[in-house]
Amino acid sequence: MQLEVGAHRADKSAGRIRQHNEKLILTAAEQEFARYGFKGTSMQQVADRAGLPKANIHYYFNNKLGLYYAVLSNIIDLWDSSFNELDAHDDPAVVLPRYIATKLDFSRRYPQASRVFAMEILSGGPHLSEYFQQDYRDWFRGRAAVFEHWIAAGKMKPIDPAHLIFLLWGSTQHYADFAVQIDAALGEDRPQQELYETATRTLTEIILDGCGIRRD
The missing domain is CATH 1.10.357.10 (Tetracycline Repressor, domain 2)
Structure with a gap:
């Protein structure tokens, strides 16, 4: 039972981290797309704005179009x-x-x-x-x-x-x-x-x- 509770807490913690990172990325993407448009924005720009590694951006969003x-x-x-x-x-x-x-x-x-x-x-x-x-x-x-x-x-x-x-x-x-x-x-x-x-x-x-x- 303790293992199940621990796993549940871990899932909730992971869920919160995911929500936090997705919000951070989307906010950064909004700023970059609003300033440079779709063509002028790169995933690296979004990563730099969000303060996250570029690999993290691709983890949540496969490509720039999906993020857009x-x-x-x-x-x-x-x-x-x-x-x-x-x-x-x-x-x-x-x-x-x-x-x-x-x-x-x-x-x-x-x-x-x-x-x-x-x-x-x-x-x-x-x-x-x-x-x-x-x-x-x-x-x-x-x-x-x-x-x-x-x-x-x-x-x-x-x-x-x-x-x-x-x-x-x-x-x-x-x-x-x-x-x-x-x-x-x-x-x-x-x-x-x-x-x-x-x-x-x-x-x-x-x-x-x-x-x-x-x-x-």
């Missing part, structure tokens, strides 16, 4: 999971502000990953061709249907759901993707917490008012 996909997948999964929480039976006056705040928080916490995604899209999305297939279109139509339900129920104005979704995505990700421009306009010494709190209030007010969503 992992970075893209992480941020897409975060964005999609928060968007999937919107339900046709919800009150948009409650869930839309929550969604806007969540997306802006992702921009604050994961700006490099957002920039990697933006660079991939600007280059034509060559590594996302399988992602943007029929399943994606079906998923998008399902998300748009939530807004159509709210419109039919008189909870918001008859605004085109697709373009509203694009507005939600673009406005919230802007604070990560165009941080250099924002810092130039507002000053780099502006506290990040203040910036994002103001952005959250402003976007929420503009979007809800524009959609005719009443807040009690």
Whole structure:
């Protein structure tokens, strides 16, 4: 029994080490890919940034493409999971502000990953061709249907759901993707917490008012 307990503890310890190293590598990869793009980034650069031997990087990720996909997948999964929480039976006056705040928080916490995604899209999305297939279109139509339900129920104005979704995505990700421009306009010494709190209030007010969503 003692051996089994010891083995269990060893497995848990190994699991924690793996999680720690994978997070360290992904964070380093986000920074390198965001700065140099997929072609300009090497596994050695990621290893140097992470402070790990290059062999360790290959242990967790077979090659650069696999590591790149992992970075893209992480941020897409975060964005999609928060968007999937919107339900046709919800009150948009409650869930839309929550969604806007969540997306802006992702921009604050994961700006490099957002920039990697933006660079991939600007280059034509060559590594996302399988992602943007029929399943994606079906998923998008399902998300748009939530807004159509709210419109039919008189909870918001008859605004085109697709373009509203694009507005939600673009406005919230802007604070990560165009941080250099924002810092130039507002000053780099502006506290990040203040910036994002103001952005959250402003976007929420503009979007809800524009959609005719009443807040009690």
